[in-house]
Amino acid sequence: MLIKVHSISTVGLRSIGVEVEVNIMNRGMPYFDIVGLPNKSIDESKHRVKTGMLNSGIDFPSDRITINLAPADVPKEGSLYDLPIATGIICAFSGFDVPANSLFFGEVSLDGSIRHTHGAFLLSLYAREHHFTNLFVPKECVNEAAGISGLTIYPVENLKQLYWHLKGTVLIEPFTQGKLVEPDYTYDYDMNQIIGQEKAKRALELAASGGHNLLMEGPPGSGKTLLAKAFNSILPRLSEEEALEVTKVYSAAGFIPPGGTLIMKRPFRSPHHTISYAGMVGGGSIPRPGEISLSHRGVLFMDEFPEFPRIVLEALRQPMEDGVVTISRSLGAYSFPSRFMLLASSNPCPCGFFGYEPARCKCTPKQIALYKKKISGPILDRIDLFVRVPAVDVKELSSSREVLAKLKDSRAIRTLVTRARQIQEQRFESDAIFVNAEMTNVHITKYCELAPPVELLLKKAVTKHNLSARSYFKLIKIARTIADLENSTDIGLGHMAEAIQYRTLG
Amino acid sequence: MIHVLTKEDALYPKLLKQAPRAPSKLFYKGTLDTPLFESCLGVVGSRRMTSYGKQAVKELVGTVAAAGITIVSGFMYGIDATAHKVCIDSGGRTIAVMPCGIDYIHPENQTELYASILNHSGLVLSEYEGTLKPQMWMYPSRNRIVAGLCQAILVVEASVNSGSLITASFAKRFSRQIFVVPGSIFSENSLGVYQLFEEGAKLVISPSDILDFYQFSRLPQRRNFTQLALGVTEENGLEGEILSYLRREPMSLDELSRVMKMGFGKLSSLLTVLCLEEKVLEDNGKYYVN
Numbered sequence: 001m002l003i004k005v006h007s008i009s010t011v012g013l014r015s016i017g018v019e020v021e022v023n024i025m026n027r028g029m030p031y032f033d034i035v036g037l038p039n040k041s042i043d044e045s046k047h048r049v050k051t052g053m054l055n056s057g058i059d060f061p062s063d064r065i066t067i068n069l070a071p072a073d074v075p076k077e078g079s080l081y082d083l084p085i086a087t088g089i090i091c092a093f094s095g096f097d098v099p100a101n102s103l104f105f106g107e108v109s110l111d112g113s114i115r116h117t118h119g120a121f122l123l124s125l126y127a128r129e130h131h132f133t134n135l136f137v138p139k140e141c142v143n144e145a146a147g148i149s150g151l152t153i154y155p156v157e158n159l160k161q162l163y164w165h166l167k168g169t170v171l172i173e174p175f176t177q178g179k180l181v182e183p184d185y186t187y188d189y190d191m192n193q194i195i196g197q198e199k200a201k202r203a204l205e206l207a208a209s210g211g212h213n214l215l216m217e218g219p220p221g222s223g224k225t226l227l228a229k230a231f232n233s234i235l236p237r238l239s240e241e242e243a244l245e246v247t248k249v250y251s252a253a254g255f256i257p258p259g260g261t262l263i264m265k266r267p268f269r270s271p272h273h274t275i276s277y278a279g280m281v282g283g284g285s286i287p288r289p290g291e292i293s294l295s296h297r298g299v300l301f302m303d304e305f306p307e308f309p310r311i312v313l314e315a316l317r318q319p320m321e322d323g324v325v326t327i328s329r330s331l332g333a334y335s336f337p338s339r340f341m342l343l344a345s346s347n348p349c350p351c352g353f354f355g356y357e358p359a360r361c362k363c364t365p366k367q368i369a370l371y372k373k374k375i376s377g378p379i380l381d382r383i384d385l386f387v388r389v390p391a392v393d394v395k396e397l398s399s400s401r402e403v404l405a406k407l408k409d410s411r412a413i414r415t416l417v418t419r420a421r422q423i424q425e426q427r428f429e430s431d432a433i434f435v436n437a438e439m440t441n442v443h444i445t446k447y448c449e450l451a452p453p454v455e456l457l458l459k460k461a462v463t464k465h466n467l468s469a470r471s472y473f474k475l476i477k478i479a480r481t482i483a484d485l486e487n488s489t490d491i492g493l494g495h496m497a498e499a500i501q502y503r504t505l506g
Numbered sequence: 507m508i509h510v511l512t513k514e515d516a517l518y519p520k521l522l523k524q525a526p527r528a529p530s531k532l533f534y535k536g537t538l539d540t541p542l543f544e545s546c547l548g549v550v551g552s553r554r555m556t557s558y559g560k561q562a563v564k565e566l567v568g569t570v571a572a573a574g575i576t577i578v579s580g581f582m583y584g585i586d587a588t589a590h591k592v593c594i595d596s597g598g599r600t601i602a603v604m605p606c607g608i609d610y611i612h613p614e615n616q617t618e619l620y621a622s623i624l625n626h627s628g629l630v631l632s633e634y635e636g637t638l639k640p641q642m643w644m645y646p647s648r649n650r651i652v653a654g655l656c657q658a659i660l661v662v663e664a665s666v667n668s669g670s671l672i673t674a675s676f677a678k679r680f681s682r683q684i685f686v687v688p689g690s691i692f693s694e695n696s697l698g699v700y701q702l703f704e705e706g707a708k709l710v711i712s713p714s715d716i717l718d719f720y721q722f723s724r725l726p727q728r729r730n731f732t733q734l735a736l737g738v739t740e741e742n743g744l745e746g747e748i749l750s751y752l753r754r755e756p757m758s759l760d761e762l763s764r765v766m767k768m769g770f771g772k773l774s775s776l777l778t779v780l781c782l783e784e785k786v787l788e789d790n791g792k793y794y795v796n
Contacts, residue, residue, distance in 0.1 A: 198760045198770050355790040358556045359665070359694040365583045365615050388791040390758060403764065460782050482771070497775030501759070 003092040005084040006103050008126045009069075009076045010119050011286055012327075012334030013252050015126040020081060020104075021068040022088030030062045034085075036069030039077040048079075048108045049086045056112030056159040061093045075331070077286060079107035080117045083136060086159055087166065096166040102134035103127055106141070112159040116140040118254030121247050121262075124148035136162070140258035142175045147247055147262040185265070187233035189226065192407040196392035200227050203387040203502060205413055208234050209420035210481030211435030213320070213342040213382060215305065217505055218389030219356040224345040227389065228301045231343060232268045233410035235299070236418040242297045245337060249296055253289045267298030267340075273307040280312045281319075282336055287327045292319050293336035305344040306374035313379055316342070320382045341437075342383065346375070356390055384437060384474045385502045420484040436481045441473060448476050454496045461500045475499045508608055509534050519543040525654035525680045529633035533608035536629040542599055545720050548578045548652045548677070550670040551585025551662035552695050557756065557789045559663040559695065562687045563588045566660065569713035571598025573722050578603065578655050580648060580669075581620075581630075583613055585662045590623060600628045601655065605648040607638030649673040658683035658719055660710065664698030671698050674707070683719055685710045744768075744776060749785065749795055756792045 083106035120141035282290035653676035664670035689696030
């Protein structure tokens, strides 16, 4: 008897439907095999399903069982086919009907319980697009699958429960949306915990508002990492659309923990500088998203920027420009989104003190030049804001009431940032961009008209500081962001003058 | 073109010839004439120059060089290189005494400065031929030539046991005048300077202190002090306030915004404008009055 159960296969971020065909023949020697380009983990499914069923007290047929994962020419991986296979075998053997319009997904344990399996969110997305209404998923994946509304989701705890449900005696109670856990909006660090560093904080505020990439330079222990960690707390919350995009990537990467749901917090990734090329960009024979995609719509913080291998740094160029990274394999090209903000920090020299505590610096000018050269021009071109973070005497400042009273907390800054983002959203309604940092020269001429004195100021600065044409446009973008933060339609003299503060470090 | 100068040559610097252990042969590149050696000031100091040191060199060497005094230094990075640079920028002539062979540029990353010295009728000197690389012992030996060439030397920043003190001890042996620039008591770079002062070096706080010694008639005013007196009445409003704070002490934007109790955005705009008007200079995140 031939039974068909529906599931999916995810390659990169693309999901395709997979029909799990189960055929049981009571002719010849007992036999159990899976065809349709399964990988090792699917092949081992045989043992899990068989043992799981037997341990649950469900009869396992001693006939010839053939399973085909169609389409048979697409390679498949993962343990998610255990549940569809078990369902198929139960239905074929016991003569139950497979529930209509249903997708099955989940790994079976040897004791018959259903384990957490990654990618449930992609299953829901596929279900919505292809008009499947019912999902059978492991109980721990329910929150993740419920990220898409309008689906009936059956949390399956074990095979026994599934058996009774298929038989129709005891039905599994579908998951109701009400149980979805509230997203966590608390942050570990707040801007008001950082004393001093007003310029750096202001630069972060600008970066958050206009989506500008930022490079912080300073000696060790000056607070660059702390600033970066607090950065997330001033970013506007993810919109629903953005949350779906982010959750999709995280689901594909298997980064949603059991019980996890839609990702509502902006991603903040801080890979160590020993990261490999594949870890940064994404990789594997069937590629998984790398750090740049995991920071999609969020922040990629690269501490000790010049210490990253050159190949990793250069790999950032295309994704930073296009907002998408394409990985080509023999089986095809896979695209992952990568619209992230780069937050980088670096020391001024190998020992870290050059220019800040000259007497402590032990580096020769040659070493310093080599160190600076590690970050290539094209990468620096893609960074708008540059700021120095000198060490501050925290003890002295933290005892000053006046200083403490003036500290703005993250919530206040976030309100301003969110408003600036809304202004940009309205401005770019008819353009395919979202924030000021993404403006091309065409947008700049359209939206950033400079009054003659403002332009004169900018030109003066360009001549004095010997800035490139690209820096010229960067400064206009930053001035636009400063004006937006002040809710001003025109770029004023003050805005431009402040923007010039964040030009390249000399 | 490389030339050789022997002790018997008429062009051989007279002052150096009188010094004990003067090199019998000098290799040189660039422009050689008698006026170049007439009034020479050696400028030496730390490789690990602070922003303060840089400001001091700009203020003192700039004026002295513009008045026509040749600036002699060792072409090392830090104070040396800054002295050469400032001298050229103020239209003066400069001599770089190399610790290595005449055909070798050390440190290698200063080729631009090297070319600039030669292009501005300056001179590059060495007692070694060819592309000999510098060894540890060659630096003190080079310092003896710097001291020998000059009537006086100016020590800007020097820690204890530094090469600058070696130059100073040669200068003392050759009975040359030693000038020192005072520094912060908290800076390691002041310890050597303090030692020299204890031993009788003369303190310099304005270019005229040096020009007096050379009996140059053109006495520029003590800029900083006159400005200090005039400043407040001259510039009024916020600009004046900023300048008066910066005259007391160079500060970063953060510090300034704290002491002035002023919003950050407004202050940074003002400073940008002051920088563009060249009333204020920025170096490594700190602002100085120009």
